Amino acid sequence: MSGSGIEDGAGDGALPASLTVDAFDVRMADIADIGLERLQALSISVGWPHRAEDWQFAREVGHGFVALDEIDRVLASAMWFPYGDDFATIGMVMTSPRLQSLGVGEWLMKRVLSASAGRTYRLSATRAALALYRPLGFVGQRTVFQCQGEARRSDRSASAQPRRLVEADLAAVTALDERAFGTSRAGLIARLFGQSVGYGLERDGALAAFALCRPFGRGHVVGPVVAGTDEDAIAVVQPHVDEHDGRFLRLDTHLDEGLFPVFVARSGLRIHDTVLTMSLGAPLTDPSTRAPDRPVTYALATQALG
Numbered sequence: 001m002s003g004s005g006i007e008d009g010a011g012d013g014a015l016p017a018s019l020t021v022d023a024f025d026v027r028m029a030d031i032a033d034i035g036l037e038r039l040q041a042l043s044i045s046v047g048w049p050h051r052a053e054d055w056q057f058a059r060e061v062g063h064g065f066v067a068l069d070e071i072d073r074v075l076a077s078a079m080w081f082p083y084g085d086d087f088a089t090i091g092m093v094m095t096s097p098r099l100q101s102l103g104v105g106e107w108l109m110k111r112v113l114s115a116s117a118g119r120t121y122r123l124s125a126t127r128a129a130l131a132l133y134r135p136l137g138f139v140g141q142r143t144v145f146q147c148q149g150e151a152r153r154s155d156r157s158a159s160a161q162p163r164r165l166v167e168a169d170l171a172a173v174t175a176l177d178e179r180a181f182g183t184s185r186a187g188l189i190a191r192l193f194g195q196s197v198g199y200g201l202e203r204d205g206a207l208a209a210f211a212l213c214r215p216f217g218r219g220h221v222v223g224p225v226v227a228g229t230d231e232d233a234i235a236v237v238q239p240h241v242d243e244h245d246g247r248f249l250r251l252d253t254h255l256d257e258g259l260f261p262v263f264v265a266r267s268g269l270r271i272h273d274t275v276l277t278m279s280l281g282a283p284l285t286d287p288s289t290r291a292p293d294r295p296v297t298y299a300l301a302t303q304a305l306g
Protein backbone atom coordinates (compact mmCIF):
# COMPACT_ATOMS: atom_id res chain seq x y z
CA MET A 1 0.00 0.00 0.00
CA SER A 2 2.51 2.57 -1.10
CA GLY A 3 1.76 6.11 0.04
CA SER A 4 -1.04 5.12 2.41
CA GLY A 5 -1.23 4.57 6.12
CA ILE A 6 -3.83 2.70 8.14
CA GLU A 7 -5.77 4.35 10.95
CA ASP A 8 -7.13 2.07 13.63
CA GLY A 9 -10.86 2.37 14.11
CA ALA A 10 -14.21 0.64 14.16
CA GLY A 11 -14.02 -0.87 10.69
CA ASP A 12 -15.53 -4.09 9.40
CA GLY A 13 -13.76 -6.81 11.37
CA ALA A 14 -10.04 -6.36 10.84
CA LEU A 15 -10.50 -3.59 8.28
CA PRO A 16 -9.58 -0.05 9.24
CA ALA A 17 -12.43 2.49 9.41
CA SER A 18 -10.40 5.08 7.56
CA LEU A 19 -7.27 5.23 5.42
CA THR A 20 -4.69 7.95 5.26
CA VAL A 21 -4.14 8.32 1.53
CA ASP A 22 -1.46 10.72 0.36
CA ALA A 23 -1.95 13.52 2.86
CA PHE A 24 -5.59 13.16 3.82
CA ASP A 25 -8.07 10.80 5.46
CA VAL A 26 -10.45 8.76 3.38
CA ARG A 27 -13.62 7.26 4.86
CA MET A 28 -16.05 4.68 3.61
CA ALA A 29 -19.79 5.22 3.05
CA ASP A 30 -22.74 3.23 1.74
CA ILE A 31 -23.15 3.82 -1.98
CA ALA A 32 -26.92 4.06 -1.47
CA ASP A 33 -26.42 7.43 0.26
CA ILE A 34 -24.47 9.12 -2.54
CA GLY A 35 -26.02 11.36 -5.21
CA LEU A 36 -26.06 9.81 -8.66
CA GLU A 37 -24.31 12.79 -10.27
CA ARG A 38 -21.36 12.30 -7.93
CA LEU A 39 -21.12 8.62 -8.85
CA GLN A 40 -21.33 9.52 -12.51
CA ALA A 41 -18.49 12.02 -12.08
CA LEU A 42 -16.37 9.18 -10.68
CA SER A 43 -17.08 6.83 -13.60
CA ILE A 44 -16.39 9.65 -16.09
CA SER A 45 -13.02 10.18 -14.40
CA VAL A 46 -11.99 6.61 -15.34
CA GLY A 47 -13.47 6.92 -18.85
CA TRP A 48 -16.54 4.77 -18.31
CA PRO A 49 -19.78 5.61 -20.16
CA HIS A 50 -22.32 5.04 -17.35
CA ARG A 51 -25.27 7.44 -17.21
CA ALA A 52 -26.93 8.42 -13.94
CA GLU A 53 -29.67 5.90 -14.87
CA ASP A 54 -27.09 3.12 -15.18
CA TRP A 55 -25.79 3.88 -11.68
CA GLN A 56 -29.36 3.98 -10.42
CA PHE A 57 -30.02 0.55 -11.92
CA ALA A 58 -26.82 -0.83 -10.38
CA ARG A 59 -27.94 0.40 -6.97
CA GLU A 60 -31.40 -1.11 -7.39
CA VAL A 61 -29.96 -4.57 -7.96
CA GLY A 62 -26.76 -4.35 -5.90
CA HIS A 63 -24.98 -2.97 -2.85
CA GLY A 64 -21.67 -1.29 -2.34
CA PHE A 65 -19.35 1.22 -0.81
CA VAL A 66 -17.61 4.42 -1.79
CA ALA A 67 -14.50 6.10 -0.45
CA LEU A 68 -14.95 9.80 0.39
CA ASP A 69 -12.28 12.38 1.09
CA GLU A 70 -12.41 15.02 3.80
CA ILE A 71 -14.66 17.28 1.75
CA ASP A 72 -16.91 14.40 0.67
CA ARG A 73 -15.61 13.97 -2.87
CA VAL A 74 -16.23 10.44 -4.15
CA LEU A 75 -12.81 8.90 -4.80
CA ALA A 76 -13.60 5.24 -5.38
CA SER A 77 -16.38 2.66 -5.47
CA ALA A 78 -16.97 -1.10 -5.37
CA MET A 79 -20.28 -3.01 -5.60
CA TRP A 80 -21.64 -6.52 -5.44
CA PHE A 81 -24.74 -8.02 -6.98
CA PRO A 82 -26.14 -11.01 -5.07
CA TYR A 83 -27.92 -13.82 -6.91
CA GLY A 84 -29.35 -15.88 -4.07
CA ASP A 85 -27.35 -16.60 -0.91
CA ASP A 86 -24.44 -18.45 -2.51
CA PHE A 87 -23.26 -16.35 -5.43
CA ALA A 88 -22.58 -12.74 -6.38
CA THR A 89 -20.92 -10.77 -9.13
CA ILE A 90 -18.68 -7.84 -8.28
CA GLY A 91 -18.43 -4.68 -10.35
CA MET A 92 -18.37 -0.88 -10.55
CA VAL A 93 -14.88 -1.09 -8.99
CA MET A 94 -12.98 2.10 -9.74
CA THR A 95 -10.63 4.60 -8.16
CA SER A 96 -10.16 8.18 -9.31
CA PRO A 97 -6.94 8.26 -11.42
CA ARG A 98 -5.13 10.63 -9.08
CA LEU A 99 -5.53 8.17 -6.19
CA GLN A 100 -4.84 4.84 -7.88
CA SER A 101 -2.20 2.46 -6.51
CA LEU A 102 -2.57 3.81 -2.97
CA GLY A 103 -4.57 0.91 -1.55
CA VAL A 104 -8.10 2.33 -1.82
CA GLY A 105 -9.30 -0.36 -4.26
CA GLU A 106 -8.03 -3.15 -2.03
CA TRP A 107 -9.66 -1.55 1.02
CA LEU A 108 -13.07 -1.35 -0.70
CA MET A 109 -12.79 -4.85 -2.21
CA LYS A 110 -12.07 -6.40 1.19
CA ARG A 111 -15.11 -4.60 2.58
CA VAL A 112 -17.29 -5.89 -0.26
CA LEU A 113 -16.04 -9.45 0.27
CA SER A 114 -16.69 -9.27 4.00
CA ALA A 115 -20.17 -7.73 3.58
CA SER A 116 -21.16 -10.41 1.06
CA ALA A 117 -19.35 -13.32 2.75
CA GLY A 118 -20.40 -16.93 2.23
CA ARG A 119 -20.65 -16.65 -1.54
CA THR A 120 -18.64 -17.56 -4.57
CA TYR A 121 -17.96 -14.67 -6.95
CA ARG A 122 -17.49 -13.76 -10.55
CA LEU A 123 -16.26 -10.46 -11.97
CA SER A 124 -14.97 -8.93 -15.19
CA ALA A 125 -11.43 -7.66 -14.66
CA THR A 126 -9.79 -4.92 -16.68
CA ARG A 127 -6.05 -5.25 -17.20
CA ALA A 128 -5.46 -2.52 -14.61
CA ALA A 129 -7.45 -4.51 -12.03
CA LEU A 130 -5.62 -7.86 -12.32
CA ALA A 131 -3.09 -6.80 -9.68
CA LEU A 132 -6.01 -5.97 -7.40
CA TYR A 133 -8.00 -9.22 -7.82
CA ARG A 134 -5.27 -11.89 -8.09
CA PRO A 135 -3.91 -11.42 -4.54
CA LEU A 136 -7.50 -11.69 -3.26
CA GLY A 137 -7.69 -15.19 -4.78
CA PHE A 138 -9.58 -14.51 -8.01
CA VAL A 139 -8.66 -16.87 -10.85
CA GLY A 140 -8.99 -16.02 -14.55
CA GLN A 141 -11.58 -17.95 -16.53
CA ARG A 142 -12.49 -16.48 -19.93
CA THR A 143 -11.88 -13.38 -22.00
CA VAL A 144 -14.85 -11.09 -22.61
CA PHE A 145 -14.88 -9.16 -25.88
CA GLN A 146 -16.51 -5.76 -25.54
CA CYS A 147 -17.92 -5.16 -29.03
CA GLN A 148 -19.44 -1.83 -29.95
CA GLY A 149 -19.96 0.67 -32.73
CA GLU A 150 -22.51 2.03 -35.14
CA ALA A 151 -24.93 -0.80 -35.81
CA ARG A 152 -25.30 -1.92 -39.42
CA ARG A 153 -28.46 -3.59 -40.62
CA SER A 154 -27.53 -6.77 -42.45
CA ASP A 155 -29.16 -8.20 -45.53
CA ARG A 156 -28.74 -11.69 -44.09
CA SER A 157 -32.08 -13.45 -43.84
CA ALA A 158 -32.29 -15.40 -40.63
CA SER A 159 -33.27 -19.05 -40.98
CA ALA A 160 -35.51 -18.85 -37.92
CA GLN A 161 -38.04 -16.10 -37.21
CA PRO A 162 -37.93 -14.67 -33.68
CA ARG A 163 -40.89 -12.91 -32.12
CA ARG A 164 -41.11 -9.93 -29.82
CA LEU A 165 -41.22 -11.05 -26.17
CA VAL A 166 -44.10 -10.00 -23.93
CA GLU A 167 -44.63 -9.95 -20.16
CA ALA A 168 -45.93 -13.52 -20.20
CA ASP A 169 -42.52 -14.71 -21.45
CA LEU A 170 -40.65 -13.54 -18.34
CA ALA A 171 -40.77 -16.93 -16.55
CA ALA A 172 -39.38 -18.76 -19.59
CA VAL A 173 -36.65 -16.12 -20.08
CA THR A 174 -35.67 -16.40 -16.40
CA ALA A 175 -35.52 -20.20 -16.58
CA LEU A 176 -33.42 -20.22 -19.77
CA ASP A 177 -31.04 -17.63 -18.31
CA GLU A 178 -30.62 -19.77 -15.19
CA ARG A 179 -29.69 -22.85 -17.23
CA ALA A 180 -27.00 -20.89 -19.08
CA PHE A 181 -25.70 -18.75 -16.22
CA GLY A 182 -25.62 -21.54 -13.63
CA THR A 183 -27.76 -19.88 -10.97
CA SER A 184 -31.05 -18.01 -10.88
CA ARG A 185 -31.02 -14.26 -11.57
CA ALA A 186 -34.80 -13.93 -11.27
CA GLY A 187 -34.79 -10.46 -9.66
CA LEU A 188 -32.27 -9.04 -12.10
CA ILE A 189 -33.94 -10.55 -15.17
CA ALA A 190 -37.34 -9.17 -14.09
CA ARG A 191 -35.89 -5.65 -13.80
CA LEU A 192 -33.97 -5.90 -17.06
CA PHE A 193 -37.08 -7.22 -18.77
CA GLY A 194 -39.00 -4.13 -17.70
CA GLN A 195 -36.42 -1.85 -19.35
CA SER A 196 -35.68 -3.90 -22.45
CA VAL A 197 -37.07 -4.83 -25.81
CA GLY A 198 -36.76 -8.60 -26.16
CA TYR A 199 -36.85 -11.12 -28.98
CA GLY A 200 -37.25 -14.85 -28.49
CA LEU A 201 -37.23 -18.00 -30.55
CA GLU A 202 -39.35 -21.04 -29.81
CA ARG A 203 -38.83 -24.70 -30.60
CA ASP A 204 -41.52 -27.26 -29.93
CA GLY A 205 -43.45 -24.75 -27.88
CA ALA A 206 -40.52 -23.90 -25.56
CA LEU A 207 -38.27 -20.83 -25.51
CA ALA A 208 -34.93 -21.82 -27.10
CA ALA A 209 -33.22 -18.42 -27.33
CA PHE A 210 -33.71 -14.80 -26.29
CA ALA A 211 -31.96 -11.44 -26.57
CA LEU A 212 -32.78 -8.35 -24.50
CA CYS A 213 -31.72 -4.82 -25.47
CA ARG A 214 -31.93 -1.64 -23.39
CA PRO A 215 -30.51 1.88 -23.13
CA PHE A 216 -27.06 1.89 -21.52
CA GLY A 217 -24.00 4.13 -21.63
CA ARG A 218 -23.46 5.76 -25.02
CA GLY A 219 -26.46 4.11 -26.66
CA HIS A 220 -28.02 0.67 -26.27
CA VAL A 221 -26.60 -2.66 -25.08
CA VAL A 222 -27.72 -6.08 -26.27
CA GLY A 223 -27.69 -8.54 -23.39
CA PRO A 224 -28.24 -10.91 -21.89
CA VAL A 225 -28.44 -13.20 -24.90
CA VAL A 226 -28.97 -16.91 -24.32
CA ALA A 227 -29.18 -19.56 -27.04
CA GLY A 228 -28.22 -23.15 -27.78
CA THR A 229 -26.60 -22.51 -31.16
CA ASP A 230 -24.90 -19.68 -33.04
CA GLU A 231 -27.75 -19.63 -35.56
CA ASP A 232 -30.35 -19.13 -32.83
CA ALA A 233 -28.25 -16.44 -31.11
CA ILE A 234 -27.90 -14.57 -34.41
CA ALA A 235 -31.63 -14.88 -35.07
CA VAL A 236 -32.58 -13.17 -31.80
CA VAL A 237 -29.85 -10.47 -31.91
CA GLN A 238 -30.41 -9.49 -35.54
CA PRO A 239 -33.70 -7.60 -34.95
CA HIS A 240 -31.94 -5.45 -32.35
CA VAL A 241 -29.14 -4.64 -34.80
CA ASP A 242 -31.69 -3.77 -37.47
CA GLU A 243 -33.67 -1.55 -35.08
CA HIS A 244 -30.51 0.38 -34.15
CA ASP A 245 -29.18 0.74 -37.67
CA GLY A 246 -26.81 3.74 -37.72
CA ARG A 247 -26.83 4.11 -33.93
CA PHE A 248 -24.41 3.13 -31.16
CA LEU A 249 -24.84 -0.45 -30.01
CA ARG A 250 -22.77 -2.57 -27.63
CA LEU A 251 -22.57 -6.31 -26.93
CA ASP A 252 -20.19 -8.09 -24.50
CA THR A 253 -19.49 -11.71 -25.39
CA HIS A 254 -17.19 -14.59 -24.40
CA LEU A 255 -17.54 -16.10 -27.86
CA ASP A 256 -14.54 -15.75 -30.16
CA GLU A 257 -15.15 -18.67 -32.50
CA GLY A 258 -17.92 -19.69 -34.83
CA LEU A 259 -20.59 -17.76 -36.67
CA PHE A 260 -21.69 -15.49 -33.82
CA PRO A 261 -18.59 -13.25 -33.47
CA VAL A 262 -18.44 -12.95 -37.26
CA PHE A 263 -22.06 -11.80 -37.28
CA VAL A 264 -21.35 -9.31 -34.46
CA ALA A 265 -18.41 -7.80 -36.37
CA ARG A 266 -20.41 -7.63 -39.62
CA SER A 267 -23.13 -5.81 -37.71
CA GLY A 268 -20.69 -2.94 -37.08
CA LEU A 269 -19.78 -3.96 -33.51
CA ARG A 270 -15.99 -4.17 -33.41
CA ILE A 271 -13.86 -5.32 -30.48
CA HIS A 272 -13.27 -2.17 -28.45
CA ASP A 273 -11.66 -3.75 -25.39
CA THR A 274 -11.30 -7.04 -23.55
CA VAL A 275 -11.72 -7.94 -19.90
CA LEU A 276 -11.15 -11.23 -18.10
CA THR A 277 -13.92 -13.15 -16.34
CA MET A 278 -12.49 -14.20 -12.96
CA SER A 279 -13.94 -16.40 -10.22
CA LEU A 280 -13.37 -16.72 -6.50
CA GLY A 281 -14.47 -20.01 -4.94
CA ALA A 282 -15.94 -22.86 -6.96
CA PRO A 283 -16.74 -21.32 -10.36
CA LEU A 284 -20.19 -21.50 -11.88
CA THR A 285 -20.49 -23.08 -15.30
CA ASP A 286 -17.76 -21.91 -17.62
CA PRO A 287 -19.60 -19.06 -19.31
CA SER A 288 -19.17 -20.20 -22.89
CA THR A 289 -18.65 -23.95 -22.70
CA ARG A 290 -21.26 -26.01 -24.40
CA ALA A 291 -22.74 -29.16 -22.98
CA PRO A 292 -25.52 -31.27 -24.40
CA ASP A 293 -28.80 -29.58 -23.62
CA ARG A 294 -27.18 -26.60 -21.90
CA PRO A 295 -27.75 -23.18 -23.45
CA VAL A 296 -24.92 -20.67 -23.58
CA THR A 297 -24.78 -17.03 -22.44
CA TYR A 298 -23.88 -15.38 -25.76
CA ALA A 299 -23.89 -11.85 -24.32
CA LEU A 300 -23.57 -10.46 -20.81
CA ALA A 301 -26.17 -8.21 -19.20
CA THR A 302 -23.23 -5.91 -18.42
CA GLN A 303 -19.68 -6.62 -17.31
CA ALA A 304 -20.67 -5.85 -13.70
CA LEU A 305 -23.78 -8.05 -13.71
CA GLY A 306 -22.29 -11.00 -15.65
Ligand SMILES: CC(C)(COP(=O)(O)OP(=O)(O)OC[C@H]1O[C@@H](n2cnc3c(N)ncnc32)[C@H](O)[C@@H]1OP(=O)(O)O)[C@@H](O)C(=O)NCCC(=O)NCCS
Nearest residue numbers: 093094095100101102103104105106125126128129131132
Ligand atom coordinates in the same frame (compact mmCIF):
# COMPACT_ATOMS: atom_id res chain seq x y z
C1 LIG B 1 -8.21 -1.12 -11.05
C2 LIG B 1 -8.44 -0.06 -10.01
C3 LIG B 1 -9.86 -0.15 -9.49
C4 LIG B 1 -7.47 -0.34 -8.83
O1 LIG B 1 -7.82 0.57 -7.78
P1 LIG B 1 -6.69 1.14 -6.80
O2 LIG B 1 -7.36 1.94 -5.76
O3 LIG B 1 -5.63 1.77 -7.58
O4 LIG B 1 -6.19 -0.25 -6.18
P2 LIG B 1 -5.01 -0.44 -5.11
O5 LIG B 1 -4.33 0.85 -4.83
O6 LIG B 1 -5.61 -1.19 -3.98
O7 LIG B 1 -3.99 -1.32 -5.92
C5 LIG B 1 -4.15 -2.70 -6.11
C6 LIG B 1 -3.10 -3.16 -7.10
O8 LIG B 1 -3.45 -2.69 -8.40
C7 LIG B 1 -2.36 -2.00 -8.99
N1 LIG B 1 -2.88 -0.94 -9.83
C8 LIG B 1 -3.66 0.08 -9.44
N2 LIG B 1 -3.98 0.85 -10.49
C9 LIG B 1 -3.40 0.30 -11.57
C10 LIG B 1 -3.36 0.64 -12.96
N3 LIG B 1 -4.01 1.72 -13.43
N4 LIG B 1 -2.66 -0.17 -13.79
C11 LIG B 1 -2.02 -1.26 -13.34
N5 LIG B 1 -2.04 -1.65 -12.03
C12 LIG B 1 -2.70 -0.85 -11.16
C13 LIG B 1 -1.60 -1.45 -7.81
O9 LIG B 1 -0.26 -1.15 -8.13
C14 LIG B 1 -1.71 -2.60 -6.83
O10 LIG B 1 -0.79 -3.60 -7.16
P3 LIG B 1 0.39 -3.96 -6.15
O11 LIG B 1 -0.31 -4.37 -4.86
O12 LIG B 1 1.10 -5.05 -6.83
O13 LIG B 1 1.14 -2.68 -6.00
C15 LIG B 1 -8.11 1.35 -10.58
O14 LIG B 1 -6.88 1.29 -11.24
C16 LIG B 1 -9.12 1.86 -11.55
O15 LIG B 1 -10.12 2.43 -11.18
N6 LIG B 1 -8.88 1.67 -12.86
C17 LIG B 1 -9.79 2.16 -13.90
C18 LIG B 1 -11.15 1.46 -13.85
C19 LIG B 1 -10.98 -0.03 -13.80
O16 LIG B 1 -10.28 -0.62 -14.61
N7 LIG B 1 -11.68 -0.67 -12.84
C20 LIG B 1 -11.59 -2.09 -12.63
C21 LIG B 1 -12.80 -2.75 -13.12
S1 LIG B 1 -12.66 -4.49 -13.01
